[in-house]
Amino acid sequence: MSANIDSKKFDPSTLLWYKNPAKVWEEALPVGNGRLGAMVFGETGEERIQINEDTYWTGGPYSTVVKGGYKVLPEIQKSIFDGNPIKAHKLFGRYLMGYPVEQQKYQSLADLHLFFDNNKDITNYKRWLNLETGITSVEYTMDGVTYRREVFSSAPYQVIVVRLTASKPGSISFTTELRGKRNGSMSNYATDYFRMDGVGKDGLTLKGKSADYMGIEGKIRYEARLKAVAEGGTMKVDDIDLIIENADAVTLYIAAATNFVNYKDVSADPHMRVEQYLKRIKGKTYKEIREETIKDYKSLFDRVSLTLSETKDSYLPTDERIKEIQFSPDPQLASLSYNFGRYLLISSSRPGTQPANLQGIWNNDMNPSWDSKYTTNINTEMNYWPVETGNLSECAEPFISLVKDLTDQGQQVAREHYGCRGWVFHQNTDIWRVAAPMDGPTWGTFTVGGAWLTTQLWEHYLFSMDKEYLKRIYPIMKGSVQFFMDFLVEHPNGKWLITNPSTSPENPPKGPGYRYFFDEVTAMYYFTTICAGSSIDMQILTDLFGYYVEASRILGMDKDFAEKVASARKRLVPPQVGKDGLLQEWTEDWEQLEKRHRHISNLYGLYPGNVLSVKKTPEFVKACKAVLNQRGDGGPGFSRAWKMALWARLYDGNRANKIFKGYIKDQCYPQLFAKCYTPLQVDGSLGVTAAITEMLIQSHEGVIDLLPALPDEWSNGEFNGVCARGAFEINIKWEQGRVQSAEVLSKGGNTCVINPHVEVRVSCNGKRIPTKKMSDGSIKFNTKKGNTYLLKRK
Known part of the structure; x- marks a missing residue:
């Protein structure tokens, strides 16, 4: 790859590369297998x-439920309706x-140090980090010898692998x-405590x-174990040091596990788990493990590809591309950002693992910002916005299990x-799945956190159409839904149902x-x-109630209850435009x-x-734009990603692209991890992936x-393998801003109902397919499962 970088024979949409090592943790390159993650400095x-x-977190199984709080709920609600929010705040805080x-806090497990x-x-x-393989590498020359290291986290073998080679035998010490x-x-x-020991030789x-x-x-x-395999040279263990001298090549395997079930x-027994992981690699060569990993x-990553136009800047080191895009176009940097988001999701969320938290699975601190938890008033949801469109449906399994x-x-x-049926969840949880309000009433009164998560479970159905x-x-x-049917109260105007x-x-x-x-x-x-x-409450419940009624119809269940839900949905506070022309944020x-x-x-x-x-x-479009203009295009990474997607839904791709460039400049680390002002987070990176999708295809x-x-x-490009609701997978090719096929x-x-915005002929296996032209310009045609339909511009 080093030679390809020099000769510019690489894909700038899938390679991040740099001329210097990472100076700080936030510049290191990530690898992960969903469970084990590593940040490599180079x-x-x-x-x-x-x-x-x-699964390495503080604490252990616990509950945050406080009994009897429902008895004070009527007084809290009355205080709010009476215009005394601070009294309501205090009562909520106390009861x-x-x-x-x-x-609890997500923790950093270990540091592997190599001293040369x-x-x-x-x-x-x-x-560099090659998104086509999931392997990060470093290469340099010293005293006429070229040294190279490769690092990856293997999902099949559940180990982190470090491979050291040199161009001259006997050079690795x-x-x-x-x-x-x-x-x-x-x-x-x-x-907390730890103990470090040598194991054998x-x-x-x-x-x-x-x-x-x-x-x-x-x-x-927990237990972490390193096993070294040296080719040539000598190897010994001295207390906590493993010393290798004059080897031709060395492979380090790091296995780790906890007792979390x-x-x-x-x-669980972490020692037995580690033993099992090491047993898997026994008798396997590095080449075999690398190839299987x-x-x-690639069985996940290769499902989708996005190719936009290359420019002279596309082959620059990634940190230089981030600077230059502010002055000259580099559409492929958007492709790289899109692919990096999918890489992060594959690397931090696999079936059987924990879902991606605020930092995915990468955390350097024992006291990370916001505890590196699951924040569910936007961030955890954003982590999974691209999972369905990005053709990574399996990677949603940890999220579904969380809910x-x-x-x-x-x-x-x-x-x-609350004295209600059903279940409710608020704005944060941890690995122990606590569900009560936390932090304080300023944040904790977000009763629709679980409802928002549930709407994304419905999205998973829309993309798969899997009735089971x-x-x-x-x-x-x-x-x-049951919770909110009990929790909703009548607004003083007698017309609306609201959360309180x-x-x-x-x-x-x-x-x-x-x-x-003073709180x-x-x-x-x-x-x-x-x-x-609040408006977000009403909008989330409008979605949730509607989705539930549809699910009830599809499955033929609970018809009477679904009718009550449909009636309640009609009484939810509708969107309103305020005196300032903005879409109201509150009733x-x-x-x-x-x-x-920062939130919108x-x-x-x-x-x-x-x-x-x-x-x-359409009557609310002006008010929505007014909100976005009032908020501005700045903010932390997650906010800018959200704004990109919002402008995409308003069909303004140039504004979304402008925000993308600002995000890259101000709220993005050199390896494309998002910032939340300063702390590293994955939500913005994954949100940008979702927003780029919305700019190119929508199906809601x-x-x-x-x-x-x-x-x-982005006038020319190809987007292959992207998924749409209705269980469709789409390939698109466009030139000069128009779909060609x-x-x-x-x-x-x-x-299938699709709008290519140009006149097309539809065929399947060479046979023309009849279509119906719809009033909005889209076309409609029947499909058979497993068939691929070609739309060719006339």
């Missing part, structure tokens, strides 16, 4: 490979907040240590336990905190009774967001205390929801709309 003197295992108020003696006169240095990590900030009371081991936190005992036990069970990875798990404590919270799957998730959908208490995530309203005050829950001088009937026509808030919650219904649209509700309104928001700079693979045999 240093030449002292290499550091930081390692994560996705409805979960306890502990905070949740000679580190002078380095030339021809390069490091280094010492390695597998170091544990401890919570230094909690050293006065933390109870070719290995190292690290064993430890998690920290107690918030009064919850640390019950995770599920959110209620920590009875690449084959597994199912949450119904356990979610049912208890519904009963004890729908039967499995139907109880989850029904349970969420409610919140528009993290955004304080500027209305009667709202002011800054006894957080011990901060801050504001409250507690309200009744009342209030302004906001923070002018350019009142536009949930435009994206990712299906309540507002140019076609369906029953029509597969091709190139709905194509930027002028498209292929539609029917996975479910459903009727």
Whole structure:
């Protein structure tokens, strides 16, 4: 690959490369197999490979349910209706907040250090991440010898692999240590510990336990093991050091495991698990393991490809491309960002693993920002926005399992905190699947967190049309709906049904009774967001109730209950335009205390929801644009990704592309990880992948709309393997902004309605297919499962 970089014979949509090692963790290159992740710095003197295992968290199984809170709920609701939000906030904090108020933290497992003696006169240095293979590499020359390292995380073998080679035999000498990590900030009371030992003549081991936190005992036990295979030279273990001298090549295998079974069970044996992983690689060559790992990875990654136009800047190092795109077009950088998002999802979310958290599976800190948890007032949902369109349906399994798990404590919270049936979940959870409000009432009154997650379970059905799957998730959908059928109360005007208490995530309203005050829950001088009937609540419930009614019809279940739900849906507060011309964020026509808030919650219904649209509700388009213009194009990474998708739904590809360039410049690390201002997060990276899809194909309104928001700079391209609702897989080719051809693979045999925005002929296996022209310009034709239909421009 190094020679290909020099000769510009590589695909700039799938290769990230750099001329220097990572200076800080946020610049390192990620690898992952869904469970084991690593960040690779690419240093030449002292290499550091930081390692994560996705079940290593603080604490152990626990509950945050507080009994009897429902008794105070009527007083909270009355206080809100009476215009006394601070009283309602205080009552919610005292009686409805979960306890502990905070949740547990995702942890860093270990650091693998490789110490090389000679580190002078380095030339021809390069490091790269090849998205076509999932392998990151570093190569450099020293004293006439070219050294190379490859690192990948193998899903088939469940190990991280480090391979060291050199152009001259006998040139590889280094010492390695597998170091544990401890919570230094909690050293006065933390109870985590680790022990480092050598194993025989070719290995190292690290064993430890998690920290107690918030009064919850640390019950995770873990083991990490390194096994070295040297070709030539000598190898020995000296205490915690493994020393290799004068080898021709060396392969390091790192296995790791914990005792975590599920959110209620920590009875596994991490040592036995590690032994089993190492047993898998016994007798296998590096070449065999590498080939099988690449084959597994490519079975997912190769399903989709996006190719946009290349320019002179496309072959520059990625950090230089990020700078140059501000001055000259580089459409393939958008392709690279799209592919990087899919890479992150494949690497951090596989069947049987934990779902991708705020940082995916990559975390360097024992006290990470926002605990590297699952934040569900936008971030966790955004992580999975591209999973269906990106043809990675299997990668949604951990997310689906998360939602199912949450119904356990979610049912208890519904009963004890609200006196309702069904289940409810709020704005955060951790590996232990707690469901009660947390952080404080300013954030914790987001009762529709579980409802939002549930709408994405329905999306999984729309893309697969799998009725057996729908039967499995139907109880989850029904349970969420049951809660809100009990929880909704009548607005004082007697017409509407609303949620109370409610919140528009993290955004304080500027209305009667709202002011800054000293909060006894957080011990901060801050504001409250507690309200009744926020717009996002109403929009999410409009979607949820509608999806449930449709699921009931498809499955032929609960007809009477579904009719009641449909009636309640009609009474939800409709979208409203305020006196300032903006789509209202609350039921009342209030302004906001923070002018350019990072969340755009009142536009949930435009994206990712299906309540507002140019076609369906044109009367609200101006108000939606007013909100976006008022918020501006800036903000943290996740906010910019969301704004890209929103402008795509408004068919403004150039505005979306402008925001993309700003995101790349200001809220993106050199390897395309998103920032949340400064902390590294994956939500923005994955949100950008989803937004780019929305610019090129949309299918949320029953029509597969091709190139709905194509930027002028992306006038030529191909998008192959992308998925659409109705169980279709699409290939598109366009030139000068117009579709030239498209292929539609029917996975479910459903009727296809598609709008290529040009006149086309439709054929299948050389035979012309009759089509019906629809009023919006789209065409409709019948399909058979497994057949591919060619649309050719006339």
